[in-house]
Amino acid sequence: MPAAPTTLAPSAVVRATDDPTAAALIAAAVETMAAKGYHGTSVRDIASAAGVSVGSLYNYFGSKxxxxxxxxxxxxxxxxxxxxxxxxxxxxxxxxxxxxxxxxxxxxxxxxxxxxxxxxxxxxxxxxxxxxxxxxxxxxxxxxxxxxxxxxxxxxxxxxxxxxxxxxxxxxxxxxxxxxxxxxxxxxxxxxxxxxxxxxxxxxxxxxxx
CATH class of the missing domain: 1.10.357.10 (Tetracycline Repressor, domain 2)
Structure with a gap:
């Protein structure tokens, strides 16, 4: 089970038309990559911040x-x-x-x-x-x-x-x-x-x- 999501700051690149899970993953990616850098951020970090499973990330996006x-x-x-x-x-x-x-x-x-x-x-x-x-x-x-x-x-x-x-x-x-x-x-x-x-x-x- 993923960890409980942190409170994510809104991201300027999230669209109103984005699926809620995809939107959470985008916002989580912005937050974690900005803090840790791209190479310092794992797929698990992004999924955990978004409050979803790693598999869910791959369902919406092919990769980090x-x-x-x-x-x-x-x-x-x-x-x-x-x-x-x-x-x-x-x-x-x-x-x-x-x-x-x-x-x-x-x-x-x-x-x-x-x-x-x-x-x-x-x-x-x-x-x-x-x-x-x-x-x-x-x-x-x-x-x-x-x-x-x-x-x-x-x-x-x-x-x-x-x-x-x-x-x-x-x-x-x-x-x-x-x-x-x-x-x-x-x-x-x-x-x-x-x-x-x-x-x-x-x-x-x-x-x-x-």
């Missing part, structure tokens, strides 16, 4: 690896979709567009730091095929930043002489928020997001409205 792949895949799907939506609503001003996508990127990493941490630290644990899928989606996210910064530079709103490098810098900095942000820390998520929006604009050489 498949759970990790799903977590990373869903996380990037959500991030890309939210970023695309933000761009559609942001209008044409380059500064507004950069603020919008930085807001989404930082917001997602503060709202789901465990999932984000897994995405950053455990990509190497995926098989080549699964890793290629995730990397492709990560590249889609990066290209949105590349286009926004390049467009701003072409229009004279951003003065950076190296827009590609600046865009990479911004994404890397925003992603790294997940490594240090704590909901009970001195800075709230909105304050962190606002700070990073201004840091991003400084990084691309925005001189302000003219």
């Amino acid at each position: 690896h498949d759970l990790l792949a799903l977590i990373l895949d869903r996380g990037l799907d959500d991030l890309v979709t939210a970023t695309e939506d933000a761009l559609l609503r942001a209008g044409t001003d380059p500064a507004d567009r950069l603020r919008a996508i930085v807001g989404v990127h930082v917001g997602r990493h503060t709202a789901a730091p465990r999932e984000s941490l897994l995405g950053n630290s455990e990509l190497r644990s995926l098989t080549p095929h699964a890793r290629a899928v995730v990397v492709t989606k990560r590249d889609v996210q990066q290209r949105m930043f590349d286009r926004v910064v390049a467009d701003g530079a072409r229009r004279g709103a951003f003065t950076t002489p190296t827009p590609v490098d600046a865009a990479r810098f911004v994404v890397s900095a925003c992603t790294a928020v997940a490594t240090w942000y704590r909901a009970d820390g001195p800075l709230g998520a909105d304050e962190v997001t606002a700070r990073y929006q201004e840091i991003a604009l400084a990084a691309v050489g925005y001189l302000g409205a003219r």
Whole structure:
């Protein structure tokens, strides 16, 4: 018999349409892998945290690896979709567009730091095929930043002489928020997001409205 399940924190990658047992397993995988690392987490650890048998895990997911792949895949799907939506609503001003996508990127990493941490630290644990899928989606996210910064530079709103490098810098900095942000820390998520929006604009050489 599995151990009584611990109280699992909700996971951003659980869907309302997920079967309850599958949802519990996904949330348990996020919690245990974020705490112990992928290789330090056993299938039994995940099943125990979810309050189900090891056999139940295999009924829903082919392996521990498949759970990790799903977590990373869903996380990037959500991030890309939210970023695309933000761009559609942001209008044409380059500064507004950069603020919008930085807001989404930082917001997602503060709202789901465990999932984000897994995405950053455990990509190497995926098989080549699964890793290629995730990397492709990560590249889609990066290209949105590349286009926004390049467009701003072409229009004279951003003065950076190296827009590609600046865009990479911004994404890397925003992603790294997940490594240090704590909901009970001195800075709230909105304050962190606002700070990073201004840091991003400084990084691309925005001189302000003219």
